[in-house]
Amino acid sequence: MLVLEKNAQSEVIEELVKNLGNNRSSLLEILQAIQKRYNFISDFAQQEVARLLNIHPVEVYSIISFYSFLYSKPRGRNIIRLCRTISCNMKAQKNIEEAVKKELGINFGETTKDRRITLEYTNCLGMCDVAPAMLDNERVYTRIDPETAVKILKEIK
């Protein structure tokens, strides 16, 4: 990251901390705001937050790794989350998993080279009665099969 970019990001983070509160209880909200702006929370941003809140960077990182909706690495414009909890798992979720991996050429936990799509697993989405379920960002798809899943990905691409 260039020095100018770092300075600009530093100013943004300082402003966020000023507005949201420079104490531990604001940490999650600050991290969410940083992610909303930059798509992920870089090492630099984590260090800045730690410095401004006067806490150890490990504490910041541990919050990011605890919450599955916070990211320390760049992610795709679309986050595809496939449910792998029991109801979905029993309804051929494995076949869907293989089909989407093949279609995108990446594994779960990875992002396509063009940064369009990130593949992730998720736990139960509360859609067990219409399983298997999959999320594209906030949009829920239910009763999907491998063909539907691939069709959804093609539309996103």
Ligand code: FES
């Ligand atoms: S188990 Fe997949 S939505 Fe509940």
